[in-house]
Amino acid sequence: MTRVVHPRTFGSDLNMTAFIQYTVQGLAAGGFYALAALGLAIIFGALGVVNFAHGSAYMLGAVLSAVLLTTLNVHFWAALVIVPLLMFAFGILIERLLVRWLLRLDVLYNFLLTFGLSLVLVDVVKNLYGVSGLPYEQPAGLQGLIHVGGVTLPKYQLFVFVFSVLVCVIVWVLLTRTRAGMIVRAATEDPDRARALGINVSRWITPVFGFGIAVAALSGVLAAPFRAITATMGTNFVIILFAIVVIGGLGSILGAVVAGFLVGLVEAYGQAYAGTFAQIAIFILMVIVILVRPAGLFGRRDAA
Amino acid sequence: MAHTRRKVVGAVALLSSAMLLAACAGPAATSTSKLTDGKVVIGVLNDQSGVYKDLSGPNSVIAVQMAVDDYKAKYGDKAVATNIQIVKADTQNKPDVGNVKAEAMYDRQQADVILDVPASSVALAVAKVAAAKKKLYMNVTAATTDLSGPTCNKYTFHWAYDTQMLAKGANGVVAAGGKTWAIVYPDYAFGQNMSKSFTAAVEAAGGKVVASIPTPFPNDNFATFITKAQASNPDVIGIMAAGGDLINFVKQYNTSGAKAQLAVGLMFITDIHSLGVDQFTGTTFTDAWYWNYDKKNRDWADRFLTLTDTRPSFAHAANYSAATQYLEAVQRAGTDNADAVVKELEGKKLEDLFLRGGEVRADHSVIHDSYTAQVKTAAQVTEDWDFEKIIATNPAKDAFGPVNPECKL
Structure with missing residues (x-):
């Protein structure tokens, strides 16, 4: 006689400690999303490119960290700097060699190009490193637990949340407080008006693309100690990223970041209180946002 | 013109000799072979x-x-x-x-x-x-x-x-004191079959399944499910995911500070290789064969x-x-x-x-025969792929479930 005890869905875990743990887990998951979505939003804003290869950039960030660790003994903390720099260069290369040539055509062309590129990148990694994943050690100093006011939290997840917020804040400061940032923001949020004001928008396009790729790769570096490092790790990830960008509002950088954390939370609460419906919950959220605010939470009205 | 004709003649000659050869070889091959189609x-x-x-x-x-x-x-x-x-x-x-x-x-x-x-x-x-x-x-x-x-x-x-052979591994874990289990499984055919087999095996061995938690498949975020499994305070958390999802789970399990013992339903040696022996140290599972x-x-x-x-x-x-x-x-x-x-x-x-x-x-x-294997510590590993310590050999009769009554041959 088998007896399967199903956990009660709603209500049973409603104690405060578990709720705080779920919240931190959601914010950590949101950190991965927010960083990658930030890059996706910047690229879409400045180039009008729906970058389907963004999941591959996330994947390459994690794979590069693992390869650098095993071959050159580059540790997590160094990889946080080196990998985004390498991927920035990779992004510039992709923009110069491929994306640039299709910018004047319909957006579908670059969508198909980056989709094809993602397939190529996934298969190259599969061929080089197999399918079962690469090993990665827990970074020094981030193992174990931390006790905050009676609640036990895993250090690494807390770190992912704090670090990703920090990076988002830094990017925000760069975008709002520096001249280069303001130009990029103007070019991202309203390229036509920026051009009309005499800003050479196309000169900024290449580094902006590289930057977007680098931020996604940074998210991948953060994922290396925490998730399976495989060629296909970005394949489902990128679908959720698109949902996030739609929820946040196409072209809105702040929207992408806020929606990234929001989706992380929805996922965690969904998993905690509604079981396997968690993944649908994200798309239900997307449908509601599209119905109520077609331009997304932070989107411009005309973007819809 | 003559040139073309010579070409045609050559081709016909070649073709006919090839057919002749085939005719000779054909019957010869089948006459000595009892194979249905010669191969x-x-x-x-x-x-x-x-x-x-x-x-x-x-x-x-x-x-x-x-x-x-x-x-x-x-x-x-x-x-x-x-x-x-x-x-x-x-x-x-x-x-x-x-x-x-x-x-x-x-x-x-x-x-x-x-x-x-x-x-x-x-x-x-x-x-x-x-x-x-x-x-x-x-x-x-x-x-x-x-x-x-x-x-x-x-x-x-x-x-x-099969899943019943894998689930027999639960006997040893229950006998060693892992009485209460939380089973986390991916919600599709394989995971459901595994969860059923393991629940039956744990209960047959005198243990108790205190929580049974389905997860989406595929999934890269298990933190919440680990917290949920912990909430029922089990001795053992049994994970029934395979491949990349298993690796996701174990990585996140190891950062979660969960105190329960981890039992893996289905593990291939390639999983240990790709995650590194440290992350799996002490984990027990049922293996069908081990190279060393x-x-x-x-x-x-x-x-x-x-x-x-x-x-x-x-x-x-x-x-x-x-x-x-x-x-x-x-x-x-x-x-x-x-x-x-x-x-x-x-x-x-x-x-x-x-x-x-x-x-x-x-x-x-x-x-x-099947084998109860335990993942070694990094210090015990003497060469690449030398990851497993076989702690018990289960004789064939006990290693699998009973003959399936649903099968009528």
């Missing part, structure tokens, strides 16, 4: 590019080639199967693709037997093709017990392992290493075993006629590299 074709149908590529995939084709080489070396001139071909195809782990590829193998490539076929859904689809074509099918890498249950048939054999268990296994694994640059998983050894036993059955039968070969396999006791105390049961489940 034995072994089809390896598996995942050549996706998630199961490393644990079986192209290297299983090499393992089958090793079996063919060994058969030829053993019987030499007395071999019944003189002309042996190996063909392979990729199912992409999709039942419809597997179905089409299996039909093509049996019909166009004249395969006499199909081996491997990972992913339970694909495996069950191919079993139906084998029954319809009346050709042999030895499944190696799929876990579902349905192969020797509702979808069992005369031509299908389930070779290496004894000298016989090790010698074979050394041969495998020189051909593939890697150590074999149990799936590689099991494919070798299935191909070997198929050829041995052809040898005993004196023909590759499917019904004659099936007769030579049914009810037989078999011994080889992979099958220790092996026996083909009435439901065509091929039972054999």
Whole structure:
């Protein structure tokens, strides 16, 4: 006689400690999303490119960290700097060699190009490193637990949340407080008006693309100690990223970041209180946002 | 003009002599061979590019080639199967693709037997093709017990392992004090089957399943499910995910500070290799075969290493075993006629590299000794892939579940 005890869905875990743990887990998951979505939003804003290869950039960030660790003994903390720099260069290369040539055509062309590129990148990694994943050690100093006011939290997840917020804040400061940032923001949020004001928008396009790729790769570096490092790790990830960008509002950088954390939370609460419906919950959220605010939470009205 | 005519004459001459040669060779070949079509074709149908590529995939084709080489070396001139071909195809782990590829193998490539076929859904689809074509099918890498249950048939054999064999590992864990379990499983055919088998095994051993938690599949975020499993305060958390999801789970489990012991439902040695031995240290699981268990296994694994640059998983050894036993059955039968070969396999006791105390049961489940393995600590590992300590050998009779009453042959 088998007896399967199903956990009660709603209500049973409603104690405060578990709720705080779920919240931190959601914010950590949101950190991965927010960083990658930030890059996706910047690229879409400045180039009008729906970058389907963004999941591959996330994947390459994690794979590069693992390869650098095993071959050159580059540790997590160094990889946080080196990998985004390498991927920035990779992004510039992709923009110069491929994306640039299709910018004047319909957006579908670059969508198909980056989709094809993602397939190529996934298969190259599969061929080089197999399918079962690469090993990665827990970074020094981030193992174990931390006790905050009676609640036990895993250090690494807390770190992912704090670090990703920090990076988002830094990017925000760069975008709002520096001249280069303001130009990029103007070019991202309203390229036509920026051009009309005499800003050479196309000169900024290449580094902006590289930057977007680098931020996604940074998210991948953060994922290396925490998730399976495989060629296909970005394949489902990128679908959720698109949902996030739609929820946040196409072209809105702040929207992408806020929606990234929001989706992380929805996922965690969904998993905690509604079981396997968690993944649908994200798309239900997307449908509601599209119905109520077609331009997304932070989107411009005309973007819809 | 003359030039063209000479060309035509040349071509006709060539063609006719070729036909003459074929006419001579044709009857000669069939007169000495009792093979149905002058050759034995072994089809390896598996995942050549996706998630199961490393644990079986192209290297299983090499393992089958090793079996063919060994058969030829053993019987030499007395071999019944003189002309042996190996063909392979990729199912992409999709039942419809597997179905089409299996039909093509049996019909166009004249395969006499199909081996491997990972992913339970694909495996069950191919079993139906084998029954319809009346050709042999030895499944190696799929876990579902349905192969020797509702979808069992005369031509299908389930070779290496199933969810009930894996679940027997729970006995040892319960006996060692792991009385209460939380089972976390991916919510699809494989995970549900695993969860059922493990729940039954834990309760049969006197333990109790206090929580049973389904997760989405595939999934890269298990933190919340780990917290939920912990909330029921179990001695053991049993994870039934496989491949990349298993790695996601274990990485997140190890950062979560969860205190329960971790039991893994299905683990391939490639999983330990890809995650690193540190992350799995102390984890116990049921293994169907381990390359460094004894000298016989090790010698074979050394041969495998020189051909593939890697150590074999149990799936590689099991494919070798299935191909070997198929050829041995052809040898005993004196023909590759499917019904004659099936007769030579049914009810037989078999011994080889992979099958220790092996026996083909009435439901065509091929039972054999299984092993309770524990992942070593990094300090205990003396060479690459030397990850497992075998802490118990489970005799074939106890290693598998009872004969499935749903199978009527």
